[in-house]
Structures are given as C-alpha cells and as structure tokens.
Amino acid sequence: MTNNGRFTGEEEFILNGKPTGENVTSFWRWAYSELDSNIVRSALAEYIVASALGITDNPDEAYRKMWRPYDLMYKGKKIEVKSASSVQTWNVKNKGKYTFSIAPARIPGEDGDYHDDSPLQRNSDFYIFCIYEPKDEKTMALNLDSWRFLVLLTKVIDEMSPTQKTIGIGPLMKLKPVECGYGELKGVIDKLR
Numbered sequence: 001m002t003n004n005g006r007f008t009g010e011e012e013f014i015l016n017g018k019p020t021g022e023n024v025t026s027f028w029r030w031a032y033s034e035l036d037s038n039i040v041r042s043a044l045a046e047y048i049v050a051s052a053l054g055i056t057d058n059p060d061e062a063y064r065k066m067w068r069p070y071d072l073m074y075k076g077k078k079i080e081v082k083s084a085s086s087v088q089t090w091n092v093k094n095k096g097k098y099t100f101s102i103a104p105a106r107i108p109g110e111d112g113d114y115h116d117d118s119p120l121q122r123n124s125d126f127y128i129f130c131i132y133e134p135k136d137e138k139t140m141a142l143n144l145d146s147w148r149f150l151v152l153l154t155k156v157i158d159e160m161s162p163t164q165k166t167i168g169i170g171p172l173m174k175l176k177p178v179e180c181g182y183g184e185l186k187g188v189i190d191k192l193r
Contacts, residue, residue: 006062006063007024007063008024009023009024009025009028010023010024010025011023011024035140035141035142036085036087036141038083041083041085041132041141042081042082042083043064044083044141045081045082045083045130045132045147046064046071046072046081047064048130048144048147048182049071049072049079049081049128049130049149049185050072052149052182052183052185052186053072053074053185053186053189054186055072055073055074060073061073061074069105069106069107069108069123069124070123070124071124074189075190077125077126077189078123078124078125078126079124079125079126079127079128079189080122080123080124080126080127080128080154081127081128081130082100082101082102082127082128082129082130083129083130083131083132084098084099084100084129084130084131084132084169085131085132085133085141086132086133086134087132087134087141097168097169098131098168098169099166099167099168099169100127100129100166100167100168100172101165101166102122102127102157102161102164102165102166102167103164103165103166104120104121104122104162104163105120105121105122105123106118106119106120106121107119107121107123120163122154122157122158124154125153125154126151126152126153126154126189126192127151127152127154127157127177128149128150128151128185128189129149129150129151129152129172129177130147130148130149131147131148131149131150131169132146132147133146133147133148134146144181144182145181145182147181147182148179148180148181149179149180149181149182149185149188150172150173150177150178150179151177151178151179151180151185151188151189151192152172152175152177152178153192153193156175157175160175178192
C-alpha cells in the first residue's frame with residue numbers, strides 16, 4: 001500500500017501483519033529533529049513559507065512535493081524557497097557569507113520525465129530566500145522572529161543573470177529583494193507581480 005497524500009503521524013509500521021509499536025511520528029522525530037542541518041532546514045524553510053502563506057491545509061500543498069520543478073504553489077504563483085543560516089551542525093568559518101543556488105533547471109516533459117533536450121530555465125515566479133539568524137545559541141529555528149525573508153521576482157534574476165548558478169548575499173541585495181518578516185510575507189507575495 002502506498003500513501004500519495006498527507007500522513008497523520010499515527011500510521012504504524014507493520015511486521016508480519018502486526019503493528020511494531022513504531023509509527024510515522026517516531027520516524028519524523030528520528031529523521032528530522034536536527035533543525036540546524038542544511039537538509040532539514042531547507043524543508044523547514046519551505047514549511048515556514050507555506051505556513052506564512054496559509055497553504056499548509058490546502059489539499060494541493062498539504063505536504064512537501066519534492067519532485068516538481070518548484071517548491072510551492074500559492075494563488076497560481078510558483079515559488080522557489082532557498083535557505084541559509086549562520087548556524088550549522090558543523091563549525092562555520094564564514095558566518096554571514098550566504099550563498100544560494102539559483103541554477104536554471106530542466107522542466108519535466110508532458111510524460112513527467114526530465115529529458116536531456118529540455119531547455120534549462122528557472123521554473124518559478126518568485127524566489128524566497130529565507131535566512132535564519134538566531135540572536136544567541138539558545139534560540140531555536142522554531143522562533144520565527146529569528147528568520148528574515150528576501151522576496152524576489154524570478155524575472156529579475158533572469159534579466160540580470162540568466163545562466164548564473166549561485167548568488168551570494170551581496171549580489172542578491174543589489175537586486176533589491178523585498179525584505180520582510182514572517183508576518184509580512186503573505187502580503188509581500190500578494191502585492192508582487
């Protein structure tokens with residue numbers, strides 16, 4: 001049996017037709033508790049943005065869809081979410097030297113597969129660059145006051161750097177993204193076109 005939708009967390013692992021006592025919540029706790037790791041923080045940033053936009057209960061956005069060519073869909077707008085932080089699970093030498101991937105990618109064909117002859121392009125309408133900067137070591141990534149969001153229309157990146165693969169915080173700021181906090185993010189996205 002497969003689940004092509006949202007789990008509740010109570011679904012149990014089965015062995016020989018019987019529950020093992022482990023469930024999806026146990027897996028999530030085991031796999032995703034290290035919020036400062038890059039892999040988990042990127043998923044957390046996507047969730048935080050989805051939450052700010054009020055779409056976490058929307059059936060089409062109720063769970064993370066990892067294989068589509070953008071991260072979120074909001075009111076018909078495709079959004080790419082990127083994250084960075086001065087806090088890592090390893091010792092960081094260059095705190096505040098954030099670099100984000102903005103590489104053009106292939107879009108899947110009508111058959112859903114990625115083809116070598118598909119054009120490279122950025123497949124979103126917006127980029128939201130999420131930066132987690134805690135005030136002290138005790139602050140957790142769940143404190144939304146420690147996040148700032150830089151919102152930029154993808155067409156601005158395409159016009160300035162059509163083939164560029166990464167962008168640092170300095171060059172990004174020169175593109176004049178709209179900077180906001182969690183509470184303002186939805187309003188910023190609603191106003192930008």
